Amino acid sequence: MSDHALCVHGHFYQPPRGNPFNEDDELVEAGAEPFANFNEKVTAECYAPNAALGNFGLMSFNLGATLARWLAVHAVDTYQQIVQADQAYFARYGVGNSLAQPAHHTILPLFRKRDKQVQVKWGLMSFEHRFGHPAEGMWLPELAVDLETLQVLHDCGVKFTVLSQGQLKGADDGAGPYWVKLPSGDRMAVYSRDDWHSNQLAFNIKDQGGAGRWARNTLAPLRKTFPRMLLLATDGETFGHHHMGEEHFLHWLLAYEANSVGFEVTTLARDLAEHPPTVELEILEHTAWSCWHGLNRWSNGCDCTVGDARWKPALRRAFDNLANWADEAYLDFTRALALEPWKLREDYFRVRLGQQTGSEFLRAAGLAHLPAKSAAQLLDLLLAQFYRQRMYVSCTFYFEDLDRPEPRYGIANALRAILLVAGATERDYVEAFRQDLKLAVSNKNAQTGAQLLDDVLAWAHAAPAAGGSA
Numbered sequence: 302m303s304d305h306a307l308c309v310h311g312h313f314y315q316p317p318r319g320n321p322f323n324e325d326d327e328l329v330e331a332g333a334e335p336f337a338n339f340n341e342k343v344t345a346e347c348y349a350p351n352a353a354l355g356n357f358g359l360m361s362f363n364l365g366a367t368l369a370r371w372l373a374v375h376a377v378d379t380y381q382q383i384v385q386a387d388q389a390y391f392a393r394y395g396v397g398n399s400l401a402q403p404a405h406h407t408i409l410p411l412f413r414k415r416d417k418q419v420q421v422k423w424g425l426m427s428f429e430h431r432f433g434h435p436a437e438g439m440w441l442p443e444l445a446v447d448l449e450t451l452q453v454l455h456d457c458g459v460k461f462t463v464l465s466q467g468q469l470k471g472a473d474d475g476a477g478p479y480w481v482k483l484p485s486g487d488r489m490a491v492y493s494r495d496d497w498h499s500n501q502l503a504f505n506i507k508d509q510g511g512a513g514r515w516a517r518n519t520l521a522p523l524r525k526t527f528p529r530m531l532l533l534a535t536d537g538e539t540f541g542h543h544h545m546g547e548e549h550f551l552h553w554l555l556a557y558e559a560n561s562v563g564f565e566v567t568t569l570a571r572d573l574a575e576h577p578p579t580v581e582l583e584i585l586e587h588t589a590w591s592c593w594h595g596l597n598r599w600s601n602g603c604d605c606t607v608g609d610a611r612w613k614p615a616l617r618r619a620f621d622n623l624a625n626w627a628d629e630a631y632l633d634f635t636r637a638l639a640l641e642p643w644k645l646r647e648d649y650f651r652v653r654l655g656q657q658t659g660s661e662f663l664r665a666a667g668l669a670h671l672p673a674k675s676a677a678q679l680l681d682l683l684l685a686q687f688y689r690q691r692m693y694v695s696c697t698f699y700f701e702d703l704d705r706p707e708p709r710y711g712i713a714n715a716l717r718a719i720l721l722v723a724g725a726t727e728r729d730y731v732e733a734f735r736q737d738l739k740l741a742v743s744n745k746n747a748q749t750g751a752q753l754l755d756d757v758l759a760w761a762h763a764a765p766a767a768g769g770s771a
């Protein structure tokens with residue numbers, strides 16, 4: 302008889318790479334050989350074998366939008382197996398086992414509230430679009446958290462999230478769940494990831510001697526000492542890509558071995574329905590799971606990466622200025638037409654998801670009467686809002702140097718945003734953005750952000766793109 306519960310959560314994610322001016326182009330990346338790119342390589346090593354084994358029907362997981370979008374086109378069978386796993390779970394238990402994720406994997410606590418709101422809203426819309434039912438829970442990018450982020454989740458109808466136990470004060474009842482009190486006085490349910498045991502699998506799964514031995518040696522003794530539920534949460538790529546062949550560890554653990562030592566295998570929304578929180582505790586704000594320096598990894602730079610990280614605050618300042626220019630242009634335009642700007646921006650994501658054409662969107666928003674020129678300008682300013690959101694993807698700031706594909710991708714998204722603003726309003730900020738980018742300098746080769754901007758301007762001229770995808 303199982304008196305304890307085990308949940309394994311996999312965060313499945315790939316950073317966006319490539320050229321946002323030509324997103325349909327097949328990406329070719331060095332180091333992924335014999336595959337064309339890393340998405341193909343990780344699919345073969347992790348996503349496809351886990352899907353084939355049925356692991357997505359046994360674990361809790363979230364599928365980042367970049368990856369979901371790619372799988373839906375390039376690995377259709379695997380994508381459908383993943384989506385159907387959650388749908389079968391939903392049919393059986395009334396809740397799915399997949400969690401949503403904010404739309405662009407951005408570090409939410411570094412955002413203003415309304416940008417948090419749009420990231421969360423768009424992430425929930427994206428989830429429902431793919432999985433066919435609303436999300437109960439949301440996985441925060443890098444588990445970066447502050448109270449305002451949790452408040453926004455709550456206000457958008459999210460019922461729970463996950464944090465590392467190191468981000469919670471006094472989480473000594475295992476996975477919980479725990480209540481966290483919000484600024485509004487409401488409460489959010491938070492599950493606590495067991496850091497020690499999660500990292501044991503994330504970093505040393507090969508040393509455990511297989512799922513059966515791990516269950517007997519590590520899991521079974523916890524029944525005497527550990528609270529009700531153990532939550533292991535790690536990158537999904539642990540099981541197959543970071544550690545080749547270990548999708549079998551995951552399968553044996555969840556299908557047989559955990560149960561044989563008295564742990565019922567469950568997932569988060571299902572567990573929450575049966576075990577609402579009883580204990581309230583506080584979070585450590587401005588923390589994340591992948592950096593112990595607050596949120597400096599994505600803002601001021603920190604010792605997690607080698608070399609001079611001053612390019613990070615310089616690039617972020619350039620983006621923040623650009624975001625303000627794009628917002629001013631958008632607000633001035635919508636004010637002149639007496640439109641409600643931020644609700645309109647949220648709803649616009651339906652166009653990005655392919656649920657509506659631009660004109661269907663305008664009609665649904667009661668804007669069918671707009672003259673053709675105004676309608677085109679408004680759609681361009683909304684598209685600029687999309688790219689200006691996506692430039693902040695956490696990967697832009699995560700690594701050690703400016704001269705890498707990820708910052709280049711961020712700058713290219715920023716460029717798309719200001720070119721759209723320039724086309725719609727004749728406010729041209731490219732030169733001002735270039736000036737700001739001069740302050741961001743690679744510590745590898747002294748290239749500046751301005752030089753990267755010139756590179757991506759060449760992309761823009763080579764491939765004037767259509768809308769791309771969400």
Ligand SMILES: [Zn+2]
Pocket residue numbers: 591592593594597598603604605606
């Ligand atoms: Zn750090």
